[in-house]
Amino acid sequence: MAHGLIGSEVLKIANEIHLMVAEGKTICNLTVGDFSPTEFRIPQSLEKNIADALRAGETNYPPSDGMPALRKAVSTFYEKWLELEYPVESILICGGSRPAIYATYRVLIDPGDVVVYPVPSWNNNHYSHLVGARGIPVVCSREDNFLPTRRQLEKVLRGARLLSVNSPLNPTGTAFSKEMLTEICELVLEENARRSKDERPLYLLYDQVYWLLTHGSTVHYNPVGLRPEIAPYTIFVDGISKAFAATGIRVGWVVGPADVVARMASIIGHVGAWAPRAEQVAVAKLLDATDEVVAFENDLKRGLQSRLDRLYTVLSALHSEGYAVDAIAPMGAIYLSARFALNGKRSAAGNVLQTNEDIRKYLLEEAGVAIVPFQAFGTTVDDGWFRLSVGAVSLSDIDAMAPRLRSALARLSD
Numbered sequence: 001m002a003h004g005l006i007g008s009e010v011l012k013i014a015n016e017i018h019l020m021v022a023e024g025k026t027i028c029n030l031t032v033g034d035f036s037p038t039e040f041r042i043p044q045s046l047e048k049n050i051a052d053a054l055r056a057g058e059t060n061y062p063p064s065d066g067m068p069a070l071r072k073a074v075s076t077f078y079e080k081w082l083e084l085e086y087p088v089e090s091i092l093i094c095g096g097s098r099p100a101i102y103a104t105y106r107v108l109i110d111p112g113d114v115v116v117y118p119v120p121s122w123n124n125n126h127y128s129h130l131v132g133a134r135g136i137p138v139v140c141s142r143e144d145n146f147l148p149t150r151r152q153l154e155k156v157l158r159g160a161r162l163l164s165v166n167s168p169l170n171p172t173g174t175a176f177s178k179e180m181l182t183e184i185c186e187l188v189l190e191e192n193a194r195r196s197k198d199e200r201p202l203y204l205l206y207d208q209v210y211w212l213l214t215h216g217s218t219v220h221y222n223p224v225g226l227r228p229e230i231a232p233y234t235i236f237v238d239g240i241s242k243a244f245a246a247t248g249i250r251v252g253w254v255v256g257p258a259d260v261v262a263r264m265a266s267i268i269g270h271v272g273a274w275a276p277r278a279e280q281v282a283v284a285k286l287l288d289a290t291d292e293v294v295a296f297e298n299d300l301k302r303g304l305q306s307r308l309d310r311l312y313t314v315l316s317a318l319h320s321e322g323y324a325v326d327a328i329a330p331m332g333a334i335y336l337s338a339r340f341a342l343n344g345k346r347s348a349a350g351n352v353l354q355t356n357e358d359i360r361k362y363l364l365e366e367a368g369v370a371i372v373p374f375q376a377f378g379t380t381v382d383d384g385w386f387r388l389s390v391g392a393v394s395l396s397d398i399d400a401m402a403p404r405l406r407s408a409l410a411r412l413s414d
Contacts, residue, residue: 005129009376013360017370028401029392030311031370033170033334035245036392040303042246043296045289049282050249062277064269066093066253070284074253077287084224089258092265093280097209097239097252098123099273103264104205104235104254105131105162113161118148119378120385122170122207136160137378142385145174145328146337150183157191161200166207167221168214168332171377171387173308175214175332178221185227192233203260204234209252210333212243212297215305218331232257240283242333245300245391251275251283304334307390307398311336314402323409324384334391338371341384345412353412355382367408369401 013031021027041047065071071088078084094100101123109115111132117124119137128135136156140146147169157163165184168175176184184204191202204223211220224231239252252275254261268274275283286293308330315327315338324341342359346352347366353359356373363369371386379385390398 001130001132006126010372013370013372013376017364020364025368026400027364027368027370028397028404029370030388030390031372032392033389034247034391035334039392039394040245040300042244042249043286043292045292046244046246046249046282046286049285050278053278053281058278058281060277062093062274062280064274065265066091066274067277067280067284070251070280070287073284073287074255078255080290082222082225084222084255086255087258090255090261092254092261092268093275094239094252094254094268095273095275096241096247096250097207097237099268099271100237100239100252100254100264101127101164101205101207102130103267103273104203104237105133106267107260107263108162108203109133110161114156114159115162115164116153116156116160117164117378118146120146120171120374120387121164121166121377124164125378127164133162139379142328142337142339144180145331146172147174147176147180148184149180150187153184154187157187157202160191160202162203162205163188164205164207166209168210168218169335170210170333171335171372171374172328172337173330173333173335174328174337175218176221178219178226181221181223182226185223185230188223188233189227189230201233204230205237206234207237209238210242211238213301213304213334214332215301215308215330220332235260240286243297243300244286249279249283251279304390305330307393307395308334308336310395310398311338311388311390314398314405318406318409321406323406325409334389336388336390338386338388339384340371340386342409342412343382343384345414348411356384356386359384360386363405363408366411367401367404369405369408 071091074091105127109131115128115133116136118140138148138152188204214220223234235256241247318325326339328337340359342353374385
């Protein structure tokens with residue numbers, strides 16, 4: 001298993017960029033799915049409350065399923081913000097969202113079980129490998145905002161153990177419409193109704209870690225809110241990493257059926273993947289401070305949307321000028337999907353850009369623009385689609401990048 005595990009392509013690209021920056025090169029870094037503290041700070045009260053908790057001696061082991069105050073705060077948070085009612089027994093606190101996803105896979109999947117997931121998407125192929133699942137990727141298209149449809153899923157869900165989806169989606173920054181998600185929920189319910197008592201159910205893993213970061217007219221929907229009867233089969237994965245620009249604080253959670261969550265807690269406890277105690281104490285206070293959360297989210301979304309809109313405007317202008325560039329208007333998260341259809345173009349040095357990797361390297365070296373190809377998210381075709389992340393750049397970074405990008409594109413020939 002370990003020999004066959006593929007490392008993170010995003011981290012590999014990040015290391016390359018760090019070396020270039022260390023050499024003094026100017027790079028507009030649109031690769032990292034993270035927040036630069038110079039651009040986006042965590043809530044001030046969260047920072048203060050973590051320090052206060054440490055000074056108060058909250059430095060020993062937390063309970064393996066999470067601090068009671070935080071589990072209660074998550075329950076109240078979901079009821080207040082999403083109109084979802086879950087008891088604390090259905091809530092597990094983890095050291096970020098990644099252990100929550102891994103625990104879902106590890107508890108539900110036996111070797112050879114089928115996991116269905118869309119591509120592009122984040123890490124489902126790797127989690128499937130880790131637990132010996134038979135992963136079935138569903139290739140999604142620009143026409144559906146790179147999100148899976150009922151029509152695609154009904155061909156492959158028969159007999160599957162887990163359907164894993166994410167909205168707003170990493171890497172595309174797109175989100176399910178009410179109609180799309182409702183149809184998927186109905187398909188999951190139909191599949192479970194079809195199964196006999198001797199068959200194990202199909203579960204839906206719904207990663208909504210970006211749900212507070214929707215932009216423009218986009219509305220976030222969740223499965224249980226649309227079809228309450230799907231609750232016994234739905235596992236929410238969530239946390240503070242994205243919605244509070246707090247990726248390094250490492251507080252995430254699972255919300256789902258109590259029997260499944262209890263088994264996840266055993267796994268999290270054995271591997272020690274719990275969130276630090278002081279951070280849990282502080283996050284509980286944050287989630288209970290509704291007015292503060294509202295103010296912070298408004299400010300964070302304003303900053304993110306201004307950057308996403310500026311980037312989209314730059315790319316749209318290039319498209320209108322006739323360059324082989326396209327983008328999807330931002331809907332959520334911190335990402336923009338952009339296409340640089342430069343396959344077959346020739347650089348001034350005479351090199352032909354044949355693959356997405358060729359395009360990525362050309363734009364990095366000739367324009368100082370760092371982006372991530374969709375291949376890092378399970379896609380196998382070289383069609384010029386990339387993820388652009390704005391969590392670590394300023395508006396001035398984007399403005400300075402625009403003429404460099406235009407010049408690099410202008411130097412290409414057919």
